[in-house]
Amino acid sequence: MQHLQQLLQRIDGKGYKAYKDIRGSYHFNDFTLHIDYVQGDPFASPSKIRVAIPRAKTILKQDWESTSTRKISVEDTIARIVAKAINNTNQRAGGTGKSGLISIDQPGQEVLLRTAVQLTPDTVTICLSIGLPAKGRSVLGRQAQKMLLSILPEILKDSIFSISEETIWNAVVLSDQQKAIREYMKANQFVAFVANGAILPRESGISNCPLKTTEVIPFEAPESLQVAIPIPHKEEPILGMGIKEGITLIVGGGYHGKSTLLEALERGVYNHIKGDGREFVLTDPEAMKVRAEDGRKITDVNISPFIQNLPFGKTTTSFTSEDASGSTSQAATIIESLEAGATALLIDEDTSATNFMIRDQRMQQLVSKDKEPITPFIDKVRQLYEDHRISTILVMGGSGDYFEVADTVLLMDQYRPYDVTTDARKIAEESIVDRKKEGGAHFGEIQKRIPQPASLDSRKGKRSKVTARGLHTIQYGKVDIKIDFVEQLTDPSQTRALAEILFYLEKKRWFGRLSIAEILQKVERQISEEGLASFTDFPTQHPGDLARPRMLELASALNRLRTLAIHK
Numbered sequence: 001m002q003h004l005q006q007l008l009q010r011i012d013g014k015g016y017k018a019y020k021d022i023r024g025s026y027h028f029n030d031f032t033l034h035i036d037y038v039q040g041d042p043f044a045s046p047s048k049i050r051v052a053i054p055r056a057k058t059i060l061k062q063d064w065e066s067t068s069t070r071k072i073s074v075e076d077t078i079a080r081i082v083a084k085a086i087n088n089t090n091q092r093a094g095g096t097g098k099s100g101l102i103s104i105d106q107p108g109q110e111v112l113l114r115t116a117v118q119l120t121p122d123t124v125t126i127c128l129s130i131g132l133p134a135k136g137r138s139v140l141g142r143q144a145q146k147m148l149l150s151i152l153p154e155i156l157k158d159s160i161f162s163i164s165e166e167t168i169w170n171a172v173v174l175s176d177q178q179k180a181i182r183e184y185m186k187a188n189q190f191v192a193f194v195a196n197g198a199i200l201p202r203e204s205g206i207s208n209c210p211l212k213t214t215e216v217i218p219f220e221a222p223e224s225l226q227v228a229i230p231i232p233h234k235e236e237p238i239l240g241m242g243i244k245e246g247i248t249l250i251v252g253g254g255y256h257g258k259s260t261l262l263e264a265l266e267r268g269v270y271n272h273i274k275g276d277g278r279e280f281v282l283t284d285p286e287a288m289k290v291r292a293e294d295g296r297k298i299t300d301v302n303i304s305p306f307i308q309n310l311p312f313g314k315t316t317t318s319f320t321s322e323d324a325s326g327s328t329s330q331a332a333t334i335i336e337s338l339e340a341g342a343t344a345l346l347i348d349e350d351t352s353a354t355n356f357m358i359r360d361q362r363m364q365q366l367v368s369k370d371k372e373p374i375t376p377f378i379d380k381v382r383q384l385y386e387d388h389r390i391s392t393i394l395v396m397g398g399s400g401d402y403f404e405v406a407d408t409v410l411l412m413d414q415y416r417p418y419d420v421t422t423d424a425r426k427i428a429e430e431s432i433v434d435r436k437k438e439g440g441a442h443f444g445e446i447q448k449r450i451p452q453p454a455s456l457d458s459r460k461g462k463r464s465k466v467t468a469r470g471l472h473t474i475q476y477g478k479v480d481i482k483i484d485f486v487e488q489l490t491d492p493s494q495t496r497a498l499a500e501i502l503f504y505l506e507k508k509r510w511f512g513r514l515s516i517a518e519i520l521q522k523v524e525r526q527i528s529e530e531g532l533a534s535f536t537d538f539p540t541q542h543p544g545d546l547a548r549p550r551m552l553e554l555a556s557a558l559n560r561l562r563t564l565a566i567h568k
Helices: 002-011 016-022 068-088 141-157 165-187 258-267 326-339 361-366 381-388 400-404 421-430 492-508 516-530 551-559
Strands: 024-027 032-037 047-054 117-119 123-130 190-195 202-204 207-210 226-229 238-244 247-251 281-283 287-289 298-301 319-321 344-348 391-395 408-413 416-419 466-469 473-476 479-482
Touching (some): 002 016, 047 141, 123 141, 165 190, 165 226, 190 258, 258 281, 258 287, 258 344, 258 391, 319 326, 381 391, 492 516, 492 551, 516 551
Parallel strands (some): 247 408, 287 344
Antiparallel strands (some): 190 238, 226 238, 408 416, 466 473, 473 479
16 A cells, blocks of 8 residues: 555656556455556546455445346346445546546346456455546546545445345355246246236336336236246235246237336346346346347348248248348347247337238238238248247237237226236137238248357457447447447446457357357356356456346347358
């Protein structure tokens, strides 16, 4: 600590690059400060530091990390408390550009594995970003002393050193309960669960926080679909709606909550914090939201289950397009999702291509099948489940033809769900519809593609350039990977992790030998065993602000890479 103080005094007033001299490790009374990376100027990306705290100086108990879900929950809770302490800090060392900034990768409503806080049996490591103070491009040594020797210890005092056992234990209890519900769902063939009392609406289209007004209607399961799931730390079981594997339709009038329910199920692949309103809205972690995406790149995808007999003899068993249509893009996204391991599809008619979802009797009469290459989803959704056990939850307010293929039909009426399966089946039986089924008796095989090594080329000029820009863009070399319509990606730190993983795959030359499915499995295993930091250049230092993405999103980014090439 004294050595750091002397260094900062010595470089005071010098050019900003003099800050490079403070890289290293410094021992304080209760923690060790590691300065891993120093920014080149006050306007550049902030410097990276780690604070390593002996566990013996904290209240943390080993039992609180006895499962992976508990450990993630405890790390997440610490990150939130540190972020709160930073936000509550009244002091800031001022200056030019990012001078005086102190930040942590602050979690949102979801609980994700992050690199912000890392627990080991002996140490709690907190990763922070800081803006070293400057006036113009001159070092402000005294302000840096205040920042590192006064403000930083105060933040730690108000967070990791003052956290209560109750706060940590409440997070552990919730993670145990969420884990128990997911295990029950898997054992009893449920694809989703929505607890009674859940608050599904959000504040706005740009906010992930719960809507808090007196007009919000808590969720209440229809009696016929209600299940009781035993959960730990509570004597009574939790009650709510269980959605069985198979085909579930969500129907109802406009503005009655159909899409709100589906959006909650989309995010239910992640655990949520207490007070979110969706902490007990849980969905199969491998459920994938699919939609139409006009203009996206498609590379050698076998879309023949949905599209065949294109004009001029163009093949659909290995289909490529630089500018796909809505129907073609939606077909490709489904096939790519199956290849990546999706076990359920989430679809909203509002974001789907109409000609992909349905072709009614009258259109079949007017346009014969030999003139229509598209086999609509209605003729494949049952085959998907029977041949491959892929469930579908579908918002469909515009076509009753789906009644014939649905296992469950939910009616949303003023944000209240009703089980109308019996009514829907009766309507289907009594309505005479001479619509012909299309596309054969089976869905078809799931493809296995092997990407070529040249697919990943990070070079831009003489150097590699790989960076995430916000939530929806990854710059990879000379091209941008646009993932605007990958709707279950929820945190920019996940996008940063996707960029790091793709760059790692290029450097390690995983392409050319393994199929996409095998690559995803290998990445998932490495994350679980070695952590997200293992994909970075300096895994023992500050790894950057990363959060765990699902392999379905990694596949989505890869499939939208315009330089992707597949072995024939």
